[in-house]
Amino acid sequence: MKTKIKIFISILSSIIVLVLGVAIGSVYVEPLKILTIIFGKILSQPISADLNENLISIIWDIRLPRVLAAFLVGGALAASGTVMQSILKNPLASSYTLGVSSGASVGVGLVLITGFSIPVLGNFTLPLIGLLSGLVTVYLVITITAQIDRNMGNTTIILFGMIFSLFINAVTTLIMALSRETLPRLIYWQMGSFALKSWLDVKILAVIFVGCYLILIRYTNELDIMTFGEEQALAIGVEVKKVKWILLILSAALTGSAVAFTGVIGFIDLIAPHVVRKIFGSSHKLVVPISILFGGTFMVACDLVARILVSNSELPVGAVTALIGAPFFAYVYFKNRKVR
Amino acid sequence: MIEVKNVSAGYSGIDVIENISLKLEVGLNLSIVGPNGCGKSTLLKAIAGIIPIKGDVLIDGKSIKTMKRAEIAKKIAVMSQMSAIYFSYTVFETVLLGRYVAMKDNFLKEASQQDKAYVEKCLEAVGMLEYKDRQIDCLSGGELQRVFLARTLAQEPEIILLDEPTNHLDLKCQHELILYLKNWSKDHKHSVIGVFHDINHAMELADHLLVLEKGHIKALGKAEEIIKSGLLNDVYEMDIKKYMLNSLKKWEFVN
Numbered sequence: 043m044k045t046k047i048k049i050f051i052s053i054l055s056s057i058i059v060l061v062l063g064v065a066i067g068s069v070y071v072e073p074l075k076i077l078t079i080i081f082g083k084i085l086s087q088p089i090s091a092d093l094n095e096n097l098i099s100i101i102w103d104i105r106l107p108r109v110l111a112a113f114l115v116g117g118a119l120a121a122s123g124t125v126m127q128s129i130l131k132n133p134l135a136s137s138y139t140l141g142v143s144s145g146a147s148v149g150v151g152l153v154l155i156t157g158f159s160i161p162v163l164g165n166f167t168l169p170l171i172g173l174l175s176g177l178v179t180v181y182l183v184i185t186i187t188a189q190i191d192r193n194m195g196n197t198t199i200i201l202f203g204m205i206f207s208l209f210i211n212a213v214t215t216l217i218m219a220l221s222r223e224t225l226p227r228l229i230y231w232q233m234g235s236f237a238l239k240s241w242l243d244v245k246i247l248a249v250i251f252v253g254c255y256l257i258l259i260r261y262t263n264e265l266d267i268m269t270f271g272e273e274q275a276l277a278i279g280v281e282v283k284k285v286k287w288i289l290l291i292l293s294a295a296l297t298g299s300a301v302a303f304t305g306v307i308g309f310i311d312l313i314a315p316h317v318v319r320k321i322f323g324s325s326h327k328l329v330v331p332i333s334i335l336f337g338g339t340f341m342v343a344c345d346l347v348a349r350i351l352v353s354n355s356e357l358p359v360g361a362v363t364a365l366i367g368a369p370f371f372a373y374v375y376f377k378n379r380k381v382r
Numbered sequence: 383m384i385e386v387k388n389v390s391a392g393y394s395g396i397d398v399i400e401n402i403s404l405k406l407e408v409g410l411n412l413s414i415v416g417p418n419g420c421g422k423s424t425l426l427k428a429i430a431g432i433i434p435i436k437g438d439v440l441i442d443g444k445s446i447k448t449m450k451r452a453e454i455a456k457k458i459a460v461m462s463q464m465s466a467i468y469f470s471y472t473v474f475e476t477v478l479l480g481r482y483v484a485m486k487d488n489f490l491k492e493a494s495q496q497d498k499a500y501v502e503k504c505l506e507a508v509g510m511l512e513y514k515d516r517q518i519d520c521l522s523g524g525e526l527q528r529v530f531l532a533r534t535l536a537q538e539p540e541i542i543l544l545d546e547p548t549n550h551l552d553l554k555c556q557h558e559l560i561l562y563l564k565n566w567s568k569d570h571k572h573s574v575i576g577v578f579h580d581i582n583h584a585m586e587l588a589d590h591l592l593v594l595e596k597g598h599i600k601a602l603g604k605a606e607e608i609i610k611s612g613l614l615n616d617v618y619e620m621d622i623k624k625y626m627l628n629s630l631k632k633w634e635f636v637n
Contacts, residue, residue: 131468263491267479269469274462276432278537279455279483323517324469 045328048321052332056339063109063342064101066350076101103241111239112345112359113338114247115300116310120337121251121258122296123311124318124330125289128265130196136311137180137297139200140290141207143308145179146172146301148210150231151217154224166246168231172302173295179210180294184287194283196272233358234305236345243303250299254292255334261289262326269324307360310337313371340367383407384429384458384541384573389437391428398424399597401437406590408540409570411563413584413605414577416594417618422577425594426543429575430460441541452483459539461530461547470519473510473529477501480536504532507562523550531559535566542566544576548583560586581614581622593617 061073075093079101082089089098126135137143149171152158160167183203184194191198218225264285267275272282297311314337315329322328341359344366348357384406392398399421406412414422427433431446431454439446441457459480471479481497493501505511508528518526527550534542542563548556560583563574578584584591585605593601593608595617601608608614614622 128469133468260491263479263482263485266471266475267482270467270479271462273427273432274460276451277430277455277458277460277462278479278533279452279486281451319469323475324471325475 059339064105110244112341116341117334117338118296118300119311120314120333122293124315124333125293140203141179142176142297143306144207144210146176147214149175155221169302173298176298231305234307234360265326309363309367385440387438391435411574411588413588414592420594421597459534459537460543461534470517474514477532480533504535508532541573
């Protein structure tokens with residue numbers, strides 16, 4: 043199948059899933075009515091009298107921001123996973139490997155225990171501290187790795203990241219054990235959820251992610267070259283160390299923001315790039331944007347399942363991503379392999 | 383001209399090569415030989431500035447320590463020993479990566495029609511044009527080696543450094559590769575520095591040999607003189623001429 047047709051099918055599938063994500067819930071809303079509400083709101087036009095205020099509020103204030111937040115976060119995790127796998131030349135690498143979620147968990151745990159709040163930011167203190175702690179963790183991992191290994195070798199980064207991540211996880215466990223009253227909130231946050239996401243959340247996430255994507259798109263050639271190894275990348279003319287720093291920080295910012303706003307949601311960063319490479323090839327000019335599209339769409343689908351699978355209850359979306367993702371990933375990855 | 387001045391380099395703080403100095407005029411080829419672990423590949427990496435060095439390497443009088451990677455890549459290209467392929471690209475995409483520095487100057491970092499045409503020219507030169515849409519993980523070792531050579535050529539360098547380029551190639555391909563590189567450097571504007579295990583290949587490519595032993599230069603000069611001196615026998619701890627003649631005897635039954 044031609045690449046253009048594959049891209050068209052991907053975009054169309056993504057739009058269908060997004061619409062379904064908004065349409066399905068406790069009340070089913072027909073796609074045409076959704077479009078009427080969205081265009082009415084965007085164009086500040088009066089919305090048809092057939093649609094009552096409650097329905098408009100469900101779509102515009104609750105479901106749409108939730109679906110968009112899920113799409114943005116899924117896309118960010120997928121982009122981050124793509125970068126990590128390519129620069130570390132490890133198909134199992136992700137920002138989680140380098141301790142982003144562990145760092146963010148410590149930060150969030152401390153905020154919850156101390157009740158610390160930045161006056162101007164209020165409720166956004168938690169995501170901001172989560173993001174900053176995730177970034178600081180990756181910064182420390184890279185800086186210390188650079189001290190141990192001047193060339194910042196991939197194996198050293200991954201090994202040190204994992205050691206550091208385990209250490210920080212132990213700190214989080216200690217925080218949780220010593221402060222039992224905040225335990226449920228911390229556990230709930232760690233499970234990941236898109237409930238109660240507002241337009242402000244969506245706007246902040248969109249600004250951060252679009253900014254990161256614009257930088258990332260400039261480095262797709264370098265990402266391609268670095269998959270062949272650092273020595274070859276240097277020989278071809280890539281400033282490997284500098285590019286690696288930029289991409290690692292960018293990747294940490296993407297995951298850190300996602301984790302900070304929604305909690306720990308794994309698996310998408312691992313599967314999205316693999317599935318996309320399988321269908322579209324390895325060139326990052328396609329892999330990066332299509333992974334973002336796939337990750338976002340997949341997250342919206344998982345969130346939809348998390349919302350509707352059990353009536354009057356919501357499942358942790360992180361569990362759903364893995365429950366759906368693992369068999370789907372296995373199917374896509376192994377379907378063409380012959381039994382040996 | 384490329385000048386290596388008192389270069390020492392290695393890994394994890396241990397020098398594999400020590401105080402290596404040599405000069406090579408552009409237009410001349412040099413083959414590096416020596417037993418396993420003597421530092422041949424390390425010397426190539428040091429010349430290309432891929433690993434940190436003590437001492438200096440000057441390209442046309444300019445230290446590589448002061449040059450950006452892109453600047454070095456315009457002068458020197460390295461065809462490394464084959465490594466594992468983690469993500470598969472098409473042959474064309476792989477060779478196009480050699481145009482990185484050329485594409486970098488373009489705002490969108492996109493390949494121009496000239497870049498694409500040049501890639502096709504390089505693929506044609508190594509006999510891989512008809513494979514351009516194949517995935518590289520479906521190629522044989524020899525085909526892959528030729529793709530990497532095409533990518534090296536796509537950089538349009540003045541000097542090519544080769545690390546055991548004949549690995550994975552059948553006899554015909556080995557001969558063709560060396561012949562191609564010899565022709566490539568014939569215009570006196572290009573040079574090839576190659577690391578070889580096979581002395582015949584080393585001599586086929588270059589008139590000059592650099593013999594390394596335990597990280598030091600054992601000999602540097604005209605290939606014929608070095609071979610006549612019998613020095614290679616000491617370095618490899620065997621009678622090379624006897625070995626070659628014995629090999630040749632096995633062919634005597636052929637008309």
